[in-house]
Amino acid sequence: ALRLRTRLYHEAIESFDAALALNAPQARLLERRAEAKFVIGDHAGAKNDIDSALAKDPGGAVIYDTLGHMRLRELEEKRASLDPETTPAKKFVKLDYDLGQHLLRLGRPDEALQSLLSCYQRLQAFAPEEVQHFGEKLRYEIGVAAMRKGENDNCVARHRAESCLL
Numbered sequence: 001a002l003r004l005r006t007r008l009y010h011e012a013i014e015s016f017d018a019a020l021a022l023n024a025p026q027a028r029l030l031e032r033r034a035e036a037k038f039v040i041g042d043h044a045g046a047k048n049d050i051d052s053a054l055a056k057d058p059g060g061a062v063i064y065d066t067l068g069h070m071r072l073r074e075l076e077e078k079r080a081s082l083d084p085e086t087t088p089a090k091k092f093v094k095l096d097y098d099l100g101q102h103l104l105r106l107g108r109p110d111e112a113l114q115s116l117l118s119c120y121q122r123l124q125a126f127a128p129e130e131v132q133h134f135g136e137k138l139r140y141e142i143g144v145a146a147m148r149k150g151e152n153d154n155c156v157a158r159h160r161a162e163s164c165l166l
């Protein structure tokens with residue numbers, strides 16, 4: 001785990017392999033190895049390790065958190081690789097929406113709200129009848145993100161049970 005924190009990913013993978021060979025607690029080791037594999041670009045290997053970890057510990061919150069962060073990094077990399085000149089606007093709308101949803105699930109409402117608002121701004125370029133259903137869904141998700149952000153901001157500023165909005 002120390003090698004993973006110090007960004008020695010190849011060495012971390014070797015350490016996790018050795019620990020797995022010794023029959024150490026496997027779900028956590030597989031999850032950590034998946035994280036290292038993902039960072040070095042072995043996305044297929046990371047996915048296999050996450051799937052194996054979930055098979056051993058289906059309720060493992062840390063495993064789902066790692067899976068969520070891996071998916072978020074994939075979306076961010078995909079977004080960064082797109083050329084604004086040649087990529088269809090709908091693809092950016094979809095990516096902004098997906099990024100916002102993942103950020104919200106990962107407890108990052110400020111960034112989620114920014115991404116969802118970016119999606120909403122891009123949506124204005126389309127005819128209303130073309131995006132009506134999606135626009136309604138998006139406005140709802142923006143509201144949820146804004147409420148979560150407000151609840152977090154209020155909780156941090158006041159930090160008392162009586163100050164909770166919901």
